[in-house]
Every structure is written in C-alpha cells, then in structure tokens.
Amino acid sequence: MSLVIVGTMAFDAIETPFGKTDKIVGGAAMYAGIAASYLYSKTKLISVVGGDFGDDNLNVIKSRGIDITGVEIVKEGKTFFWAGRYHNDMNSRDTLGTELNVLADFDPKIPVTYQDCEYLLLGNLTPQVQLSTLARLAHQPQLVVLDTMNYWMNFALDDLKKVLLKVDVLTINDAEARQLSGQYSLVKAADSILKMGPKYLIIKKGEHGALLFGEGEVFSAPALPLAEVFDPTGAGDAFAGGFIGYLAKVKTINFANMKNAVIYGSTLASFCVEKFGNERLLELTQEDINQRIRQFVALSRFDITFR
Amino acid sequence: MSLVIVGTMAFDAIETPFGKTDKIVGGAAMYAGIAASYLYSKTKLISVVGGDFGDDNLNVIKSRGIDITGVEIVKEGKTFFWAGRYHNDMNSRDTLGTELNVLADFDPKIPVTYQDCEYLLLGNLTPQVQLSTLARLAHQPQLVVLDTMNYWMNFALDDLKKVLLKVDVLTINDAEARQLSGQYSLVKAADSILKMGPKYLIIKKGEHGALLFGEGEVFSAPALPLAEVFDPTGAGDAFAGGFIGYLAKVKTINFANMKNAVIYGSTLASFCVEKFGNERLLELTQEDINQRIRQFVALSRFDITFR
Numbered sequence: 001m002s003l004v005i006v007g008t009m010a011f012d013a014i015e016t017p018f019g020k021t022d023k024i025v026g027g028a029a030m031y032a033g034i035a036a037s038y039l040y041s042k043t044k045l046i047s048v049v050g051g052d053f054g055d056d057n058l059n060v061i062k063s064r065g066i067d068i069t070g071v072e073i074v075k076e077g078k079t080f081f082w083a084g085r086y087h088n089d090m091n092s093r094d095t096l097g098t099e100l101n102v103l104a105d106f107d108p109k110i111p112v113t114y115q116d117c118e119y120l121l122l123g124n125l126t127p128q129v130q131l132s133t134l135a136r137l138a139h140q141p142q143l144v145v146l147d148t149m150n151y152w153m154n155f156a157l158d159d160l161k162k163v164l165l166k167v168d169v170l171t172i173n174d175a176e177a178r179q180l181s182g183q184y185s186l187v188k189a190a191d192s193i194l195k196m197g198p199k200y201l202i203i204k205k206g207e208h209g210a211l212l213f214g215e216g217e218v219f220s221a222p223a224l225p226l227a228e229v230f231d232p233t234g235a236g237d238a239f240a241g242g243f244i245g246y247l248a249k250v251k252t253i254n255f256a257n258m259k260n261a262v263i264y265g266s267t268l269a270s271f272c273v274e275k276f277g278n279e280r281l282l283e284l285t286q287e288d289i290n291q292r293i294r295q296f297v298a299l300s301r302f303d304i305t306f307r
Numbered sequence: 308m309s310l311v312i313v314g315t316m317a318f319d320a321i322e323t324p325f326g327k328t329d330k331i332v333g334g335a336a337m338y339a340g341i342a343a344s345y346l347y348s349k350t351k352l353i354s355v356v357g358g359d360f361g362d363d364n365l366n367v368i369k370s371r372g373i374d375i376t377g378v379e380i381v382k383e384g385k386t387f388f389w390a391g392r393y394h395n396d397m398n399s400r401d402t403l404g405t406e407l408n409v410l411a412d413f414d415p416k417i418p419v420t421y422q423d424c425e426y427l428l429l430g431n432l433t434p435q436v437q438l439s440t441l442a443r444l445a446h447q448p449q450l451v452v453l454d455t456m457n458y459w460m461n462f463a464l465d466d467l468k469k470v471l472l473k474v475d476v477l478t479i480n481d482a483e484a485r486q487l488s489g490q491y492s493l494v495k496a497a498d499s500i501l502k503m504g505p506k507y508l509i510i511k512k513g514e515h516g517a518l519l520f521g522e523g524e525v526f527s528a529p530a531l532p533l534a535e536v537f538d539p540t541g542a543g544d545a546f547a548g549g550f551i552g553y554l555a556k557v558k559t560i561n562f563a564n565m566k567n568a569v570i571y572g573s574t575l576a577s578f579c580v581e582k583f584g585n586e587r588l589l590e591l592t593q594e595d596i597n598q599r600i601r602q603f604v605a606l607s608r609f610d611i612t613f614r
Contacts, residue, residue: 089491184396186514187534207493208515211532220606222527225518227494259609290613299527300607302566306597 002042002067002116003248004141005032005241006108006133007123009047009071013083013097014276016090016231024277025057027080028123028147031234034281035241035268036121037064038289040248044114046070046133048106050077060282069111077102090229091206108133118142119248121240122167124149127159134166143253145169145244146198147236150176164197168253171202171240186211187218200258202243204236212262215255221262222300224270224292231276235269238281242268267292309349309374309423310555311448312339312548313415313440314430316354316378320390320404321583323397323538331584332364334387335430335454338541341588342548342575343428344371345596347555351421353377353440355413357384367589376418384409397536398513415440425449426555428547429474431456434466441473450560452476452551453505454543457483471504475560478509478547493518494525507565509550511543519569522562528569529607531577531599538583542576545588549575574599 007029014021029047036043044067049058051073061068080103083096108129120141122130130146146167152160153176164170170193178184181192190201190213200214205223212219243265250257267289274280314336321328336354343350351374356365358380368375387410390403415436427448429437437453453474459467460483471477477500481493487503488496497508497520507521512530519526550572557564574596581587 185534185536187532205515208512209527209529218532218606219609220516220529220532221609222516222529222607225494225525225527227492229492256610260611263609263611293611293613297611299525300529300609302526302528302570302607303563304567304570304600304604306600 001118001248002044002114003036003040003119003121003244004044004046004070004114004117005029005036005121005123006046006130007032007121007125007237008080008103009045009049009053010080010082012233012277013081014231014233015085015096017086017088018228018230019276021276023081025060026082026233026277028125028234028237030061031237031272031278031281032121032123032241032244033061033066034064034278035238035272036245036248037066038268038284038286039242039245039264040119041065043067043245044070044117046108046110046114048072048074048102050079050102051075053079064282067113070109070114072109074102084233086232090232093232108136110136119244120144121244122146122163123237123240127152127156127163130163131159131166134163143168143244143247145171145240147171147240148176150179153179161196167198169200169202170198171204171236171243173204173206173236177201177203202262204239206232210239210262210266212258214258217255219255219259219262221259221266222296223266224295224299226270226273229273232273234278234281235272238272239265239269241265263293263296267296308425308555309351309421310343310347310426310428310551311351311353311377311421311424312336312343312428312430313353313437314339314428314432314544315387315410316352316356316360317387317389319540319584320388321538321540322392322403324393324395325535325537326583328583330388332367333389333540333584335432335541335544337368338544338579338585338588339428339430339548339551340368340373341371341585342545342579343552343555344373345575345591345593346549346552346571347426348372350374350552351377351424353415353417353421355379355381355409357386357409358382360386371589374420377416377421379416381409391540393539397539400539415443417443426551427451428551429453429470430544430547434459434463434470437470438466438473441470450475450551450554452478452547454478454547455483457486460486468503474505476507476509477505478511478543478550480511480513480543484508484510509569511546513539517546517569517573519565521565524562526562526566526569528566528573529603530573531602531606533577533580536580539580541585541588542579545579546572546576548572570600570603574603
C-alpha cells in the first residue's frame with residue numbers, strides 16, 4: 001500500500017511584507033509530499049520538472065524518504081515557475097508571473113511500483129491531468145482527495161465536475177465553495193457540493209480554521225492563532241498532505257479519523273507559514289508535531305457539564 | 308448578589324434579505340438581559356426609555372424574571388431609535404437612521420437594591436456613562452465585562468481607555484481589536500490590549516467564532532454553521548449576556564469557566580440570529596439551550612492519541 005501525490009513541482013519567487021526570495025523550490029506536490037512524509041513512510045510523487053531543477057533539490061525530497069520514481073525530468077525543458085506578492089494582510093496575493101514550461105505538456109505517468117496506491121492526493125492541477133491519473137491506476141484507491149481552485153471553476157468546470165464524481169474528499173476555500181455551489185451560506189454550499197460526488201468536503205478558511213462536512217455531521221477546526229505569518233505559500237498543500245498522510249497511517253476512513261486528519265493538516269500548515277517556502281516544513285521533528293497537536297487540543301477543548 | 312446590565316433599550320427598524328420590520332423592541336440591554344436570564348435568575352437592568360416604550364414591552368422583560376427597577380421612564384420623551392439594512396452577506400450593514408431621543412441625556416441611576424451587584428455588564432454605550440455607572444457602585448463587582456465598538460475608539464478614545472483600566476473582560480470584534488491595538492495579527496493585538504487593563508479579551512469573529520485570550524492562554528470557540536442567518540441584530544449582545552450569565556451562575560472566575568462562558572455566549576447568539584429581533588431569544592427552553600451546547604461539543608471535539 002502507498003500514498004501517491006500528483007501535483008506541481010516548481011520554482012517560486014515570493015514577496016511578503018517580511019522579505020523576498022529568489023527562485024526557491026515550491027509546488028503543491030513538494031509541500032504536500034513533505035508534510036505527508038512525517039505521517040506515512042510510503043509516500044510517492046508524480047510530477048514533472050525541467051533539467052534546471054537540479055539533483056540537490058531532488059535529493060532533499062528523497063532525504064524525506066519520498067519516492068520520486070514518478071517525477072519525470074524533461075532534460076531540455078524548464079521547471080514551472082510562479083512569482084507572487086502577498087499583501088499586508090497575508091490573505092490576498094497578486095500573481096506577478098507564471099511560466100508553465102514543462103507543466104504545459106504534463107502527461108502523468110504511473111510507474112508500475114505505484115500501482116499499490118491506496119491513498120491518492122490529486123493536487124491542484126488541470127482537471128484533465130487529474131482524470132488521466134485516475135484512469136491510469138489499475139484499481140480505484142481506498143481514498144481519493146482532490147484539491148482544486150477557482151481557476152478551474154472558471155475555465156474547466158465540465159472537466160472538474162467529472163473529477164468530482166470520482167473522489168471521496170474535496171478541499172477548497174470558502175470563496176471557492178461559494179463559487180462552486182452558488183450558495184453564500186457554507187452549510188448550503190456544502191449540501192450542494194456533497195451532491196456533486198465527494199462524500200466529504202473540507203472548506204479551508206485560512207486564519208479562521210477549516211470546516212469538515214460529511215456523514216451528516218460538521219466539524220469546525222480552529223487555526224492556531226499566530227503572532228506572525230511569514231509566508232502563506234504552500235499552506236493549503238501542506239494541509240492536504242498532512243490530512244491524507246494521517247488517514248494513510250490510521251487506514252480506517254470514518255468521520256472521527258477525518259476530524260483528526262483535519263487537525264494534522266492544520267498542524268502541518270501552521271508550521272509551513274513560519275518561514276519562506278518549505279524551509280520550516282523540512283526541519284520538523286516528531287516531537288515538534290506532537291507538541292503542536294497538544295496546542296490544538298488546548299486551543300479548542302472545553303468541558304461543560306449540565307447541572 | 309446580582310448581575311447588573313447597563314445598556315440601551317431601543318426601537319429598531321431592520322431590513323435583511325429575508326424581510327423588514329416596523330419598529331420592534333431592541334437595544335443591547337434587552338438582548339443581553341434576556342440571554343442572561345436563561346442562566347442566572349437575579350438579572351437587573353439599567354437603561355432609559357421614553358413614554359412610547361409601553362407597558363407591554365416592559366412586561367415582556369419582567370416575564371423573564373428580569374428586574375427593571377433601574378430602567379428610567381422619561382414619560383414625555385421618545386425611546387432611542389435605530390434603523391439599519393443588512394447586506395446580502397449579513398456581515399455588513401448600513402445605518403439608515405439614528406434618533407438618540409432620551410438616550411442623549413442618559414445618566415444611569417443605580418437603585419439601592421442593585422448595590423449587591425457582583426457581575427456587571429457595561430453594554431455598548433458612551434464610555435462616560437460606563438464610567439459613571441462604575442463610580443456609582445458602592446463596591447467594585449467581582450467581574451466587570453465591557454462591550455464597546457469602533458465608534459467610541461474614533462470619538463471618545465481617552466474616556467474608553469479610562470474604562471479599560473477598570474474592567475476584567477473586554478469583548479470587541481476583530482476589526483475593532485485591530486483598530487484599538489494598531490496590530491494586524493490578532494495575537495499581537497491581544498497582547499497590546501491586555502496591557503491596557505482587561506485581564507481577558509474576547510475577539511468576536513461572527514460566522515468564524517470567537518477567540519478568548521487571558522492568563523497566557525488562548526481558546527478558539529467555533530460558531531455554529533447555520534444554513535440561514537435571518538437577522539444578526541443583537542447577536543453580540545446576546546453573546547455578552549450569555550457569557551456573563553454563565554459566570555454569574557458558576558461564580559468562580561478562571562480560564563476554564565471563561566471558555567465555557569464563551570460557548571454559552573455563542574449558543575445564545577446562535578439562537579438570536581434565527582428570527583427577527585429578540586423573538587427567538589424569548590421562546591427558548593432550557594432543553595433548547597442544552598441541546599445546542601451539545602451541538603457545540605460535537606462540532607469541536609476530536610480525540611487524538613499519540614502512537
């Protein structure tokens with residue numbers, strides 16, 4: 001059994017009120033893979049990079065025990081590049097530049113050794129690539145988690161709806177949930193979206209935490225109140241990686257485990273934003289993670305007894 | 308011992324996407340008093356109304372066991388009036404009209420029978436009236452909770468700062484916490500505000516719940532995800548009333564009880580928004596409240612054990 005993550009690998013140039021970076025390693029598959037690797041040892045990536053990506057960067061991923069057999073290296077091509085600037089509130093950003101490069105022709109190839117996939121994370125990518133990945137797996141995984149964004153709702157809604165029919169969990173943010181459903185109330189939005197295919201829906205609300213809907217229940221996970229958000233890039237991907245990594249570890253898919261998975265996802269995301277890029281994610285210990293989980297418990301626990 | 312609530316009593320005309328009302332009874336003291344009365348039997352109001360307020364409306368309050376000895380009736384005057392329209396998102400509103408009427412000269416008088424006050428809620432009012440109330444109490448109550456708003460930060464900041472030095476708990480919303488502190492991060496905002504006097508700070512975030520800061524700890528309370536918010540008027544006051552009502556009931560002031568008090572406040576607020584004005588608040592049973600508390604437990608509880 002293994003956890004397979006399909007997503008981008010990229011170079012990012014990031015500006016925040018705290019500073020700016022030259023090209024640093026990024027991409028959804030990187031953030032999600034590193035986050036998942038703290039929870040589940042058999043994590044495997046499917047992605048594409050150019051010859052410029054460099055062995056050093058690939059070795060960083062391998063050092064986390066992540067299998068990169070499925071990462072295609074297009075020697076004569078260039079790696080996907082994204083440049084963005086965050087506003088002072090860190091909740092909004094401008095894209096300063098996007099160069100698709102090798103991502104433009106990305107056609108996911110699934111190594112034979114990946115066919116034991118039981119947990120699949122379809123990272124934010126064109127729905128067509130997400131559909132191809134599913135079609136090329138010899139059997140349907142036990143759990144498929146889909147991450148997507150408003151761009152695909154605007155420009156590839158029909159394909160996105162086809163993917164939605166084949167996944168178990170969808171993770172999107174509150175604005176995207178409203179857009180996809182046409183409902184302002186998140187309760188009504190969740191009702192609509194759960195009729196589109198997924199059994200569970202996670203609505204990410206950034207500094208306000210996340211909501212999990214499914215099995216007729218709702219769970220509200222807090223976000224850790226942070227004195228400083230240094231760089232929000234990759235937080236959603238780290239969330240998705242921590243989420244599916246926890247479920248791969250515990251194996252049983254039910255609402256109670258889904259709730260814990262949301263807390264693990266929130267935990268990995270809370271580390272991600274503490275430094276630029278994936279720097280903080282790469283230096284964690286198991287005790288760092290356990291300690292933060294305890295913070296989430298303290299943050300949300302109360303004890304009311306009726307008199 | 309008693310719980311005293313100082314605040315406005317008003318007529319409101321409200322428009323929401325669901326409909327509009329003629330003049331209905333409103334005001335912070337009304338909402339907070341009714342909410343508190345479900346938790347604590349010795350609740351007493353200080354406010355002012357005009358001759359137009361009517362015995363029927365006063366009898367509604369008395370029917371909840373609330374003492375209105377301290378509600379001054381200015382026979383020849385008119386009751387404070389507010390008209391507002393909520394936008395489609397229910398998170399923002401326009402004030403269409405404000406007539407201060409008898410509120411303009413409000414000078415709070417404290418009946419002798421109110422001098423057993425141990426729990427004091429200073430509802431949203433001019434800081435000068437809040438200071439007068441405190442000065443006229445024979446002894447400092449065990450717990451003083453202050454509600455205020457951006458208006459007083461803009462136009463009476465010096466007086467507001469004097470009140471802050473004399474209270475135990477401040478409740479404001481996230482935008483107000485940022486304005487008062489000059490800090491965007493709510494963690495940093497809380498640090499600054501707790502240096503201004505209050506021992507505890509509650510930051511209300513509407514549909515995103517509330518944060519409680521104090522004793523070096525943080526608690527994040529969820530908001531109940533609602534399919535429909537019918538009328539948000541008074542939700543913050545119902546929150547404050549439920550909050551201090553719970554603490555008056557349990558008597559011991561510590562962080563654990565404060566957390567529960569935030570959940571009770573959130574519970575009363577969640578009922579308040581279900582119908583226009585205080586209609587829903589007036590028809591609750593103890594079992595309605597207990598049932599909703601159980602919903603808050605289910606909404607936020609998770610159980611992680613380390614392997």
